[in-house]
Amino acid sequence: MSGKRHKKGLWLDPRAKRFLILMCVLSSMFAPSLAYQFFLVMLIAILGAFFGKWKYVIKAVCFYAVICALTVWIMAEMTGTLRTMFIAFLGLFHKVYACGILAGIVLTTTKVNEFLSAMNRVHAPKKLVIPMAVMLRYIPTIQEDWRYIKDAMRMRDVSPSLAGFLAHPGMTVECIYVPLLMAASKAADDLSVASVTRGIENPNPRTCLVQIKCGAADWGVMAVAVAYLIFELCVRGGVIS
Incomplete structure (x- = not known):
């Protein structure tokens, strides 16, 4: 049975959301510098705005901007063991922050029945699907x-x-x-x-x-995610200076 979606804002197929999380993890892993991490957070914030999560993404971006400013200040002003300790902690924080924001958007915009139907389409094992559905x-x-x-x-x-x-x-x-x-x-x-x-x-x-299928919005968002990952890989490889 199929039906129409009555929710405001963007709607994405749960399979597309899983793909976005994978691309976000890879993009965060291969980010050449802090500027690319910040731009990745901004892209996720734009996606969250299309979902209608304005307050969530504004708070997330403002908090991350403060952390980025703190990171730059520590790298410029601190020295010795204290600097190494803070840089190690903040380095891990920067790698997981974007993924955490995207995961929060996915969790709050995905219904369990839509998720189960999408996973059934890709024949995902029950041992994986059931714990994620409960989560x-x-x-x-x-x-x-x-x-x-x-x-x-x-x-x-x-x-x-x-x-x-x-x-x-x-x-x-x-x-x-x-x-x-x-x-x-x-x-x-x-x-x-x-x-x-x-x-x-x-x-x-x-x-x-709800009709579970990948539409133009799904393919467009996934294309942007793949393009950004390729751009980062080219920068790291020296193809783009």
């Missing part, structure tokens, strides 16, 4: 529980911030992190049972109300 519902559920716990603890003057943890570590762990761990464990059990109840292990082909 798509698990992370938003934990985020929702985290917001509820923070709101409830603010009424008791318990802050989830770093300053609150340093001021009252025992109270913060008891009132925030322990309930969060208990909610996380309960959510994992509930989602597993719900998935089995809804027939996630059914070997028959799945149906979906």
